[in-house]
Amino acid sequence: MDQLEIKNLTLAFGGIVALHQVTMKIRKGEIHAVIGPNGAGKTSLFNCISGVYKPMEGDIRYEENSILHKKPHQIASLGIARTFQNIELFRHMNVIDNLLLGRHHRFRSGPLSGVFFWGRALREEIKHRRKVEEVIDFLEIEKVRKKTVGTLPYGIQKRVELGRALSMEPKILLLDEPTSGMNVEETEDIARFVLDIKEELEVTVIMVEHDIAMVMDIADWITVLNFGSKIAEGTPFEIQTNPKVIEAYLGEGS
Amino acid sequence: MVIRSKTFRESYYEDIKLFQTVWIRVWIFLFLILLATLPLWGNPYVIYLINLSCIAVVAALGLNLLIGYTGQISLAHAAFIAIGAYTTAILSSKVGLPFWACLFASGGVAAAIGFGLGIPCLRLKGLYLAMATMSFGVVLENVLITWDKLTGGVRGINVAKISLFGYPLDSDSKIYYFLLVITVLVILGIKNLVRTRVGRAFIAIRDRDIAAEVMGVNITAYKVMAFTISSFVAGIAGGMYGYTMGYIHPEHFTLLLSIQYLAMIIVGGLGTILGSIFGAVFIILVPELIKGIARFSELLIPALKGKYNEEWNIAAFGLLIMIFLIFEAGGLHGIWGRIKTSFKNWPYTY
Amino acid sequence: MTSGFLYFMQLFASGIAVGCLYALIALGFVLIIKATDILNFAHGEIIMISAMICYFLMAKYQFSFLTAVLITIVIAALMGVLTERLVLRPMLGEPIFAVVMITIGLSIFLRSLAGITFGHDNYVFPSPFPKEPIHLAGITLSMTQIWVMVSTALLVIIFFIFFKYSRMGLAMRGTADDQETALLMGISTKRVFAMVWGIAFVTAAIAGISLANVMVVNIGLTFTAISAFPAIILGGLESIPGAIIGGLVIGVIENLVGGYLDQAIGGGVKDVTPFVVLFLILMIKPYGLFGKEEIERV
Incomplete structure (x- = not known):
């Protein structure tokens, strides 16, 4: 079963078409990368899935049920982050x-x-605090757990947002440019985390990324968008050798 | 015996406890003892001021919850205090209900109307929200005056005295304890609320509402909740006011009062419990302070005698707000934080 | 023409006259919002103080109407520049919340200062306009009403020409749009702000003097400013023509409601009509009738 299915998604703002008849299938447990030049509609795609934007046409089905008309917080409770x-x-927190x-939502x-406070609320605070500490351990951000987020360096903030x-x-986890603004080391850390997320936590990852090397390394399947339309999809090797993709995005000699 | 060099927290419970160290609990205990014994040795005027402060603290907490924590600007607070005061007045004097029923009803009626206001205001933000709530306040003030069959209109309405187990609270000192207990309960309640899921959701809405929604916060529900809870607290403050004054009148609840509460939480510190308390007490006490200074300078400079009148108070109040905002953005709470840090770091200044 | 229609037209015409007053007040607000994003809560106080100054100039010091008006306008302009320099300049860059609060503090300060200086009595303004009303096609209008409408129209035309064609006007629009770029282009934003506040206060003075001719002069004049809020929202916060139209519409609606509904529902409805209208508008159009929606990107 495809965990997430996007069918003929079309999104337009006035005269500007952000997404045009985009169709994608996301399989459970895979790392699915979405790449393409800037303005290709990648973040708009995510916003549609999250429920922030309402598309004009098309459907989004999560585990066989349409989530098109659900509100963002409902989509979150269903398990899409x-x-x-x-x-x-x-x-400020x-x-x-x-x-x-x-x-x-839990x-x-x-x-x-x-x-x-001293009854149910306290019990829940402690229970969820335990869970949160597990995530903190997983992402290795113990040192900054009491710090106000606004004061943290950019790379750590990105990790906190992942957390x-x-x-x-x-x-399903939607990652929108998780390595933007990072150096090689930080990018490798994120790549390692993404792999851990897939293997240890068994979470499906959909990733918008510009760092092609990283995408080719860890992605199981890649969808390429350009000007709001899907121009190719396939394994990393297939994408690397696809002439349409090379022309639109990767450039000659990659 | 093991001597600790720092405060260690050995369980998650200890991490989220309200009073983290023994010292805080000692200080609060002493402070409460001081307050409890005040009527025995204190000046009756001071008692009266503390009564007013209690009412202001409760209302300010409610407003800070809505504006400081959830980021929804409201200029309708006086209207909800009025609703609470009038509910108490009518239920106590015309229907004869006991105080706990009246107070609860005051909160409830105010909350219901707050709920009703919150829903149409969902799409509004910032200045537009301020104007919509202001309109509501103005219209309600008008209703209080024109619906005189219910509210007594411009003649005002009397509030029956509270009877505690058959013992009437008919003086400032007696109602003092009553007000203190309610105030402490409200402070505790809101402090608790703010450190749980609901409080976090409120702050999330203030900081980044779209992201909050994507994280699973039902923004509609929580915004309306903020309005409802804030109005409930305001209603209770209104009831407290009614019982303290014994008589209420529409002129007590104008737009100016809403602005005064806004000043309280801004000067005290937006989005903090302590700030609400500081701000409320400060705004209540400032006129007294100025009166004192005026009287003092009259003694020093006899030429000034007779020139003072109430209006200087208000002028100074306005001036104080301006000076405060120009020099200290965090309000009294910010200043308090800096004092604490400098104490902690003494003798190191950096 | 039937008497029913005449009644309606009478209400309409008086509504336009009142609406011009609202428009004048709204204009002062919008000028400052347009240039600096600040809602100046002290505007009502400036209106009242200008009215007071003009009254005392005429009643106590025997100045002629024209002279008194001129002196008042100059004083108002000076107050505007001073306020910008002393109160608003230190708050540049602070969150908008704090700045609005400071104008609230200023309004409280000015109101009590005015109370101490001018007292709380009611003063009757020695209006220079003849008491005899004019009759036009069955509608009665006082000279004062006509003067208000004419001066509002004149002001609108002057402002329109100013903002569209003069250098200073262009500079103001540029600064309102993007402060930093304006600075880079060599526009002295300090001077622009000083001018904006000066002009806005002059508008307030004209509004105040007009009001003085129409109603009793006392401290309560400050609250007329609040009545203009519906006009500002209706017109969309940043549009000058919007403010004018908004003022006129509110004035007309208020008069019509007063004329037709006051007997049915009982007194007081007329006073709250602007606010009910305001609330209803915001329900349907959360950013005012002509306002711009703020778009956030995530």
């Missing part, structure tokens, strides 16, 4: 709180339990 191209962390927010306590998405215990 994401990170953002420009970091969208909650700058510390790392732990940001991660705990990722667990928001909490059951509401305002009443919150006010009378926040992982705290949701998602089944």
